[in-house]
Amino acid sequence: MSTLILAEHEGGELRPATLSVVAAAQAISGDVHLLVAGKDAKGVADKAAKIAGVDKVLLADSADYEHEIAENLAAMIVSVADGYSHIFFAATAAGKNVMPRIAAMLDVSGISDITEVRSDDTFVRPIYAGNAMATVQSSDAVKVVGVRTTSFEAVAAEGGSAAVETVEAAAISDQVSFVGQELSTSDRPELTSADVVISGGRGMQNGENFAMLDDIASKLNAAVGASRAAVDAGFVPNEYQVGQTGKVVAPNLYIAVGISGAIQHLAGMKDSKVIVAINKDEEAPIFQVADYGLVADLFDALPELSAELDK
Amino acid sequence: MKIIVGVKRVLDYNVKARVKSDKSGIELANVKMSMNPFDEIAVEEALRIKEAGNADEVIAVSIGASQSQETIRTALAMGADRGILIETDELLQPLAIAKLFKHLIDKESPGLVILGKQAIDDDSNQIGQMLSVLTGMSQATFASKVEFDGDHLKVTREVDAGLESIKVSLPAIVTTDLRLNEPRYAKLPNIMKAKKKQLDIIPVADTGVDVSTGLKVIEVNEPPKREAGVIVKSVAELVDKLRNEAKVI
Ligand SMILES: Cc1cc2nc3c(=O)[nH]c(=O)nc-3n(C[C@H](O)[C@H](O)[C@H](O)COP(=O)(O)OP(=O)(O)OC[C@H]3O[C@@H](n4cnc5c(N)ncnc54)[C@H](O)[C@@H]3O)c2cc1C
Ligand SMILES: Nc1ncnc2c1ncn2[C@@H]1O[C@H](COP(=O)(O)O)[C@@H](O)[C@H]1O
Numbered sequence: 001m002s003t004l005i006l007a008e009h010e011g012g013e014l015r016p017a018t019l020s021v022v023a024a025a026q027a028i029s030g031d032v033h034l035l036v037a038g039k040d041a042k043g044v045a046d047k048a049a050k051i052a053g054v055d056k057v058l059l060a061d062s063a064d065y066e067h068e069i070a071e072n073l074a075a076m077i078v079s080v081a082d083g084y085s086h087i088f089f090a091a092t093a094a095g096k097n098v099m100p101r102i103a104a105m106l107d108v109s110g111i112s113d114i115t116e117v118r119s120d121d122t123f124v125r126p127i128y129a130g131n132a133m134a135t136v137q138s139s140d141a142v143k144v145v146g147v148r149t150t151s152f153e154a155v156a157a158e159g160g161s162a163a164v165e166t167v168e169a170a171a172i173s174d175q176v177s178f179v180g181q182e183l184s185t186s187d188r189p190e191l192t193s194a195d196v197v198i199s200g201g202r203g204m205q206n207g208e209n210f211a212m213l214d215d216i217a218s219k220l221n222a223a224v225g226a227s228r229a230a231v232d233a234g235f236v237p238n239e240y241q242v243g244q245t246g247k248v249v250a251p252n253l254y255i256a257v258g259i260s261g262a263i264q265h266l267a268g269m270k271d272s273k274v275i276v277a278i279n280k281d282e283e284a285p286i287f288q289v290a291d292y293g294l295v296a297d298l299f300d301a302l303p304e305l306s307a308e309l310d311k
Numbered sequence: 312m313k314i315i316v317g318v319k320r321v322l323d324y325n326v327k328a329r330v331k332s333d334k335s336g337i338e339l340a341n342v343k344m345s346m347n348p349f350d351e352i353a354v355e356e357a358l359r360i361k362e363a364g365n366a367d368e369v370i371a372v373s374i375g376a377s378q379s380q381e382t383i384r385t386a387l388a389m390g391a392d393r394g395i396l397i398e399t400d401e402l403l404q405p406l407a408i409a410k411l412f413k414h415l416i417d418k419e420s421p422g423l424v425i426l427g428k429q430a431i432d433d434d435s436n437q438i439g440q441m442l443s444v445l446t447g448m449s450q451a452t453f454a455s456k457v458e459f460d461g462d463h464l465k466v467t468r469e470v471d472a473g474l475e476s477i478k479v480s481l482p483a484i485v486t487t488d489l490r491l492n493e494p495r496y497a498k499l500p501n502i503m504k505a506k507k508k509q510l511d512i513i514p515v516a517d518t519g520v521d522v523s524t525g526l527k528v529i530e531v532n533e534p535p536k537r538e539a540g541v542i543v544k545s546v547a548e549l550v551d552k553l554r555n556e557a558k559v560i
Contacts, residue, residue, distance in 0.1 A: 010472075069477070070440065070450055093470040097452050100405070100440035109406050109526035112435045126534065127433055128328035132337055133532045140525035175449040179465060179476040192471075196560070220560055228489065238455065238469045238490060245429060245489060247471070253559040263327055270537060274557045276549065282542075291540035291557065294549055304546040309560075
């Protein structure tokens with residue numbers, strides 16, 4: 001038995017998500033191998049080889065993998081998939097785009113978003129926005145799995161010394177081409193791996209008011225998130241959305257500001273260690289999951305909070 | 312060009328799921344069921360494409376129990392032209408659903424298939440991607456904008472760091488994200504008209520598709536509950552608790 005993991009990386013660095021997928025794979029018997037596919041990706045492969053618990057790194061270095069095109073990555077993975085009993089992905093936008101393709105190519109079920117490895121063939125995954133946890137068992141020859149990264153504590157990025165083996169790039173698809181991207185640039189920690197997250201909802205009223213959250217985020221080295229309502233209203237871009245159909249976060253501290261606490265939002269943050277809610281409506285459902293609730297107008301509370309943090 | 316849209320009947324998004332006491336699944340008797348919200352967005356997008364003159368027929372497909380006819384009727388009332396139900400009482404895994412869609416695609420030869428990115432009951436986010444492999448049609452997931460460009464589509468996609476755009480050749484499979492459009496409501500006269508639209512029912516056995524998969528649900532449990540917390544009286548008290556009690560800042 002052995003597990004192959006699609007490593008995720010950008011700008012020459014591994015994404016933190018990959019370290020959590022390695023953690024999940026360590027619960028499976030056998031070796032853990034990482035596939036690094038990318039353009040000029042030797043440096044990333046060398047970093048991957050240092051991850052604690054990784055036994056081998058496969059490097060597919062080709063301009064074809066400059067962008068995360070599902071068809072091309074899937075063909076690459078399947079070309080090296082022989083002999084692996086498990087193929088793991090992070091349950092990120094990139095991972096979700098590819099994982100089911102691999103399952104279909106191998107004619108096996110895909111297992112989305114696992115939060116627990118019970119044994120080599122049995123996993124736990126949330127369904128219904130996390131209001132139920134399904135224990136599922138696979139009899140397929142290969143287990144193709146998406147890993148909810150917030151449920152597995154990242155392994156150390158250093159400490160390993162795996163060999164890097166170069167592999168041939170696979171054929172690419174002529175049905176799809178990359179056109180462009182609009183990516184957010186921020187010096188803040190990445191939302192899904194930040195220790196502190198402060199999110200704003202419809203109560204923020206507009207995008208300008210998110211500056212108040214930015215100010216507090218700077219003081220706490222936090223990432224800024226949002227509810228769907230805030231994204232739909234155009235206050236902040238889509239990548240801020242926390243929830244069932246956005247990003248799942250589980251920081252040490254989550255601060256929800258002007259967010260009511262709909263099922264779909266809770267699904268993305270209820271595994272946070274400490275939850276704070278600031279809302280002027282004492283009946284808001286967010287208070288049912290909050291460790292500390294403050295019933296207040298956010299336009300009073302946020303400036304006060306900013307000042308208090310300076311003390 | 313024909314467009315196939317997937318419309319799944321799911322527990323309404325406003326209803327909190329309750330685990331059955333025998334742990335076999337979720338209580339679905341006597342609760343409000345609705346069309347998967349991402350599928351409403353799929354239907355809307357298909358209708359707009361047809362209205363713009365880029366398609367001539369929109370076919371709403373559901374796979375599930377007999378009651379899924381209501382979900383198809385909702386799509387027909389929104390404006391879809393006809394419906395197909397593949398009827399089964401079994402809860403099928405995504406791979407089986409994808410194979411059943413492929414069966415219909417082989418028969419109907421659509422130029423475009425629009426599905427939701429995720430069904431809000433199983434939260435799988437798999438079927439569009441699987442179907443792309445099974446049919447060889449191009450894949451464009453998590454779409455927030457779809458534009459026609461000759462025999463290609465330009466699709467803007469919601470990704471973790473922002474937006475990405477790709478160009479894919481037709482025929483293609485698109486899965487919808489939340490910002491693609493705002494679905495219309497069905498108007499009363501259209502609800503009446505929808506009752507007369509064609510809706511074919513195919514028993515799953517008649518498709519000849521092998522719907523067995525290697526994945527089984529052993530049990531379904533409640534998630535761990537969070538203890539209710541405290542209401543603090545002031546920002547100062549909040550910061551004090553975070554510093555000295557929870558020790559998280
Ligand atoms: C298919 C589907 C998927 C979804 N996915 C997600 C998802 O991933 N993430 C997500 O978040 N939602 C998601 N939703 C939406 C979800 O159902 C809710 O509509 C949304 O979370 C509400 O956002 P909100 O709490 O910001 O807004 P509201 O529910 O409008 O709440 C605003 C809150 O702000 C408070 N407030 C207003 N003014 C002030 C003030 N001055 N001071 C203090 N408090 C104030 C109000 O009391 C209220 O509680 C999804 C919905 C569907 C149908
Ligand atoms: N039983 C079903 N009937 C019709 N469409 C479905 C069904 N299951 C899934 N789909 C479609 O596939 C999408 C993704 O579902 P999933 O991969 O299960 O999260 C849904 O939004 C639907 O468009």
